[in-house]
Amino acid sequence: MDGTDLHVLRNAAAWQAAGRRTALVTVLRTWGSAPRPAGALLALSADGRLAGSVSGGCVEEDLLERHGRGEFHGRPTLLAYGVSREQGRRFGLPCGGTLELLVEPDPDPALLERLVAALERRELLARQVDVRSGRCALQPARRSQDFAYDGAVLTCVHGPAWRLLLIGAGQLSRCVAQMAPLLDYEVIVCDPREHYAATWDVAGAPLDTGMPDDVVRARASDARSAVLALTHDPKLDDLALLEALVSDAFYVGALGSRANNAKRRARLAALGVPAAALARLHGPVGLAIGSRTPPEIAVATLAELTAVRRGVRLAPAAAVPASPQRVSA
Known part of the structure; x- marks a missing residue:
C-alpha cells in the first residue's frame, strides 16, 4: 500500500499532466483541537477532484469552491480557518480549533513527477517552499528530520520516515x-x-x-x-x-x-x-x-x-x- 502523501502527490501530478488547474494545500500550523496535524496535505483540481485532507470535510469543500472560482493563482496564498466562532461552526472545527494553510497553485509539474518517482522508490525527500515567491526545491532528507515552518520557508518531509x-x-x-x-x-x-x-x-x-x-x-x-x-x-x-x-x-x-x-x-x-x-x-x-x-x-x-x-x-x-x-x- 502507498503512504498518504504519495497518493496525494500522484494525483496532483496526474491532474497537472492532464492540463487541469491544480493546487496543493498544506497545514502549516494548528491551534486547539484541529482535525489534522501540521504537514497534512491536500490536492485540488479545478474540476472538483480532491485527494488527501486538511480537516473533517467542510474546509475541503470551501477550498474546492474557491479553487473552482479561480481564487488561487500565481503565488502561494496563506489562509486561516476557524479564527472566529462562526467559522468554527461553519467549517466543523471542534473546540475552537484553528488551521493555518498554505495553498500552492499550479505546482511545478516536473518537480511533482520527480517527487512521485522518488517516493515510489521509497526514498525520503524534503520539499522546501518559499512562501512568498512559491519557489520550490527538493533535497535528500534525514529520517530524524521533521516538518518545519518558520513563517517564511515551509519544509515538508515526504517518504518513509x-x-x-x-x-x-x-x-x-x-x-x-x-x-x-x-x-x-x-x-x-x-x-x-x-x-x-x-x-x-x-x-x-x-x-x-x-x-x-x-x-x-x-x-x-x-x-x-x-x-x-x-x-x-x-x-x-x-x-x-x-x-x-x-x-x-x-x-x-x-x-x-x-x-x-x-x-x-x-x-x-x-x-x-x-x-x-x-x-x-x-x-x-x-x-x-x-x-x-x-x-x-x-x-x-x-x-x-x-x-x-x-x-x-x-x-x-x-x-x-x-x-x-x-x-x-
Missing part, C-alpha cells in the same frame, strides 16, 4: 508489511530460512536473508527504528532481540503467549541482557483488543507501535477489561 524490521517472513509479517507503509514505515523483512524466503513477494518490503542479529545491527538500531520478532523460533527471534534490546530502537516486540514470553525473558537474562534492557521488551506484542487472525494481530501490533511512537502511556494488558461477546439474535 520510520523503519520497521520484521523477523520472519510468515503470514503475520505479510499482513504487517502490507499495512505499515500507510503509517510511513519503510519495511524490511529478515528471514534466513529458504522455505520462507522462496515465497516472500510483498512489494516494497525487501527480504534480507542475513542472520537476524547482523541485520538489526546494520539496518534497525537507531531511534527511528522498530524491531518485531515474529517467527516463534528462539534461534531467530532471540538473536534479533539480543541486539535490538541494547540498541536505540524505539520499539522492540516479540510475538507469543505470556508463558512463552516469560521463558524468552529468562533465556535473554541468562544470556546477559540487563534488566533495564529486558524491561523494554513488548511481549506479548500488540494491544489487547481480542485479536486472533493475522490481520487483527497486525492491527493490534501497529496500534501499539503508534502509541509508543506518539508517547502515549499504555495500560498493562492485564488491566484492560475484556469486551463482552455480542450474541446475535
Whole structure:
C-alpha cells in the first residue's frame, strides 16, 4: 500500500499532466483541537477532484469552491480557518480549533513527477517552499528530520520516515508489511530460512536473508527504528532481540503467549541482557483488543507501535477489561 502523501502527490501530478488547474494545500500550523496535524496535505483540481485532507470535510469543500472560482493563482496564498466562532461552526472545527494553510497553485509539474518517482522508490525527500515567491526545491532528507515552518520557508518531509524490521517472513509479517507503509514505515523483512524466503513477494518490503542479529545491527538500531520478532523460533527471534534490546530502537516486540514470553525473558537474562534492557521488551506484542487472525494481530501490533511512537502511556494488558461477546439474535 502507498503512504498518504504519495497518493496525494500522484494525483496532483496526474491532474497537472492532464492540463487541469491544480493546487496543493498544506497545514502549516494548528491551534486547539484541529482535525489534522501540521504537514497534512491536500490536492485540488479545478474540476472538483480532491485527494488527501486538511480537516473533517467542510474546509475541503470551501477550498474546492474557491479553487473552482479561480481564487488561487500565481503565488502561494496563506489562509486561516476557524479564527472566529462562526467559522468554527461553519467549517466543523471542534473546540475552537484553528488551521493555518498554505495553498500552492499550479505546482511545478516536473518537480511533482520527480517527487512521485522518488517516493515510489521509497526514498525520503524534503520539499522546501518559499512562501512568498512559491519557489520550490527538493533535497535528500534525514529520517530524524521533521516538518518545519518558520513563517517564511515551509519544509515538508515526504517518504518513509520510520523503519520497521520484521523477523520472519510468515503470514503475520505479510499482513504487517502490507499495512505499515500507510503509517510511513519503510519495511524490511529478515528471514534466513529458504522455505520462507522462496515465497516472500510483498512489494516494497525487501527480504534480507542475513542472520537476524547482523541485520538489526546494520539496518534497525537507531531511534527511528522498530524491531518485531515474529517467527516463534528462539534461534531467530532471540538473536534479533539480543541486539535490538541494547540498541536505540524505539520499539522492540516479540510475538507469543505470556508463558512463552516469560521463558524468552529468562533465556535473554541468562544470556546477559540487563534488566533495564529486558524491561523494554513488548511481549506479548500488540494491544489487547481480542485479536486472533493475522490481520487483527497486525492491527493490534501497529496500534501499539503508534502509541509508543506518539508517547502515549499504555495500560498493562492485564488491566484492560475484556469486551463482552455480542450474541446475535
